[in-house]
Amino acid sequence: MSWIGIVVLILAIYAAIKVVGALFKIALWVAILGFAWWYFGPMIGIPFPF
Numbered sequence: 001m002s003w004i005g006i007v008v009l010i011l012a013i014y015a016a017i018k019v020v021g022a023l024f025k026i027a028l029w030v031a032i033l034g035f036a037w038w039y040f041g042p043m044i045g046i047p048f049p050f
Contacts, residue, residue, distance in 0.1 A: 001009075041048065 037046065038048075040046075
């Protein structure tokens, strides 16, 4: 494998880790907001979406 291939492989692994981290962060925020809606919604009168 050439040096360019090794550099491209390292950059691809780094980008994949960043994408997975961003998706995990988005999923965590969706879960937090969903829990907040479920927990605080009845107290302040927000209806459930389903």
